[in-house]
Amino acid sequence: MSDKRPRRTFAVISHPDAGKSTLTEALALHARVINQAGAVHGKDDRKATVSDWMDMEKARGISITSAALQFVYRDHVVNLVDTPGHSDFSEDTYRVLSAVDSAVMLVDAGKGLEPQTLKLFRVCALRGIPVITVINKWDRPGLSPLGLMDEIEQEIKLRPTPLTWPVGEAGDFRGVLDRRTGEFVKYTRTAGGAERAPERRLSPDEVEDVDADVWSAAVDESELLSLDGADHDQERFLGGETTPVMFASALQNFGVAQLLELLVELAPGPSATAGVDGSVRQVDDAFSAFVFKVQSGMNTSHRDRLAYARVVSGTFERGMVVTHASTGRPFATKYAQAVFGRTTSSVEQAAPGDIIGFVNAQALRVGDTVYDGDAIDYPPVPSFAPEHFMTATAKDIGRYKQFRRGIEQLDQEGVVQVLRSDLRGDQTPVLAAVGPLQFEVVEERMKNEFTSPIRLSRLDYQVARRTDAEGARALRGQRGVEVLQRADGTHLALFTDKWRANKVARAEPAILLEGLPAGGS
Ligand code: GDP
Numbered sequence: 001m002s003d004k005r006p007r008r009t010f011a012v013i014s015h016p017d018a019g020k021s022t023l024t025e026a027l028a029l030h031a032r033v034i035n036q037a038g039a040v041h042g043k044d045d046r047k048a049t050v051s052d053w054m055d056m057e058k059a060r061g062i063s064i065t066s067a068a069l070q071f072v073y074r075d076h077v078v079n080l081v082d083t084p085g086h087s088d089f090s091e092d093t094y095r096v097l098s099a100v101d102s103a104v105m106l107v108d109a110g111k112g113l114e115p116q117t118l119k120l121f122r123v124c125a126l127r128g129i130p131v132i133t134v135i136n137k138w139d140r141p142g143l144s145p146l147g148l149m150d151e152i153e154q155e156i157k158l159r160p161t162p163l164t165w166p167v168g169e170a171g172d173f174r175g176v177l178d179r180r181t182g183e184f185v186k187y188t189r190t191a192g193g194a195e196r197a198p199e200r201r202l203s204p205d206e207v208e209d210v211d212a213d214v215w216s217a218a219v220d221e222s223e224l225l226s227l228d229g230a231d232h233d234q235e236r237f238l239g240g241e242t243t244p245v246m247f248a249s250a251l252q253n254f255g256v257a258q259l260l261e262l263l264v265e266l267a268p269g270p271s272a273t274a275g276v277d278g279s280v281r282q283v284d285d286a287f288s289a290f291v292f293k294v295q296s297g298m299n300t301s302h303r304d305r306l307a308y309a310r311v312v313s314g315t316f317e318r319g320m321v322v323t324h325a326s327t328g329r330p331f332a333t334k335y336a337q338a339v340f341g342r343t344t345s346s347v348e349q350a351a352p353g354d355i356i357g358f359v360n361a362q363a364l365r366v367g368d369t370v371y372d373g374d375a376i377d378y379p380p381v382p383s384f385a386p387e388h389f390m391t392a393t394a395k396d397i398g399r400y401k402q403f404r405r406g407i408e409q410l411d412q413e414g415v416v417q418v419l420r421s422d423l424r425g426d427q428t429p430v431l432a433a434v435g436p437l438q439f440e441v442v443e444e445r446m447k448n449e450f451t452s453p454i455r456l457s458r459l460d461y462q463v464a465r466r467t468d469a470e471g472a473r474a475l476r477g478q479r480g481v482e483v484l485q486r487a488d489g490t491h492l493a494l495f496t497d498k499w500r501a502n503k504v505a506r507a508e509p510a511i512l513l514e515g516l517p518a519g520g521s
Helices: 020-030 043-047 050-060 091-099 115-127 145-156 212-227 234-238 256-265 397-413 437-448 469-475 498-507
Strands: 007-013 032-037 068-073 076-081 102-108 131-136 159-162 164-167 175-178 184-187 199-202 242-247 288-296 305-313 321-324 329-332 355-359 369-371 388-394 417-420 430-433 454-458 463-467 481-486 491-495
Touching: 007 020, 007 091, 007 115, 007 256, 020 068, 020 076, 020 102, 020 256, 068 256, 076 256, 091 115, 091 288, 091 305, 102 115, 102 256, 115 145, 131 145, 131 256, 145 159, 145 212, 145 242, 164 212, 164 242, 175 212, 234 242, 242 256, 388 397, 388 437, 397 417, 397 437, 430 437, 430 491, 437 454, 463 469, 463 498, 469 481, 469 491, 481 498, 491 498
Parallel strands: 007 076, 007 102, 102 131, 131 242, 159 242
Antiparallel strands: 032 068, 068 076, 164 175, 175 184, 184 199, 288 305, 288 369, 305 355, 321 329, 321 369, 388 430, 388 454, 417 430, 417 481, 463 491, 481 491
């Protein structure tokens, strides 16, 4: 029998240290974990150096950067897809967002919006992914709640609609006012926050352990917000105009149960999805899924290769033979795995919204569709504006064939974007990445997997914008800019700094095209 429980598939977008791991652990604690697949990184993992990280991946035989966690809450199946974030920030971090239906924006109450959060938010905005905001670390001194609301509205043009409002200032967290019911949700600390924090709901005239003026200050501010129209509106939330906000302390487990409630109540589940030809697949049509991440070379001796796919429609049954849209060939799924992780349990069934990993899927590439029944091909996962650039050359020119093949493969997998120009010639392609760690992966795989060690050398560019052949001609010879081409023909103009890119955009608006998120901040 297929599992008909509703799905909630989301990711947490945040800046390093905002508390994503702590929140993930707290969520898992509150819910019943089905597949704890390495989503909760131990501290030691993340402090590890790059080379350790590579070794760890090999030792475990599976990615630690792309974990997901699946759990049940109130008879809903919740899929938390991890966004790699620290030194391993890369295109994968962005791509994960093509696999989710909503995002939780986790903000450190003491720091407000930070660069990585803003970058990820922009991708959510572009893709129309609704965002729930959690102001974290309210147990310690932070910015004023109204100030934080103002920052969100000004910086990202999203109207905050707080569902709860803190009682007591940051650092003296007593509980929250539930703005929808008017109740006081009282929190009690537990030692180390290791257990579910007790939460009691009290009506306004039962409020206890809080000074009358502290409570009335919260009520006043909440009324001010209502007068200003900052109340939740489901349609505007789903339309990406507003963000419900709640205050929490992941470390103390405060607000964690409320977040789960919000996900179940407000966050959207999987919905009908259109293919490139405009045909639409409903969630209960025949099985289909698209690949949003490919990982290989973790174990060079076995040449293992994992393709992670999000189920879009139908029920996936392990062993079924599906069609690979881009080649039209059959694809056998007998080695499908449950959501990613360190442990490799096989998945028997998956529903729309779930994530499956296909082992040894040599043919599958990022953006590929697999389906059962009528043909469907989902639009490609977009690539993102790179911010780091290096030239690559083969250390041993005698291994140029291997070099070429390796670079081509890594380009197709989307490990880095490969750019070329007549000027630079074929032997020195430019590698472009969103995060610097992508280069380490390339170096390692070129040496071990493609047996052609490479030399990388940094280029002094910081910004990439899309242009076309005409733009390329117009920019030729200008200082601080160079135009290169991707294998798919896209022209990218690389600038040494943002200022130059903006100058061109102002002087000759037709040259720089839309299409890649702005990147950088
Ligand atoms: P990540 O980098 O976003 O995964 O952040 P972590 O979950 O590793 O948290 C970073 C640091 O902030 C750790 O020292 C946590 O203990 C701490 N932290 C996380 N949540 C809270 C919170 O709600 N309150 C306080 N005071 N500290 C927190």
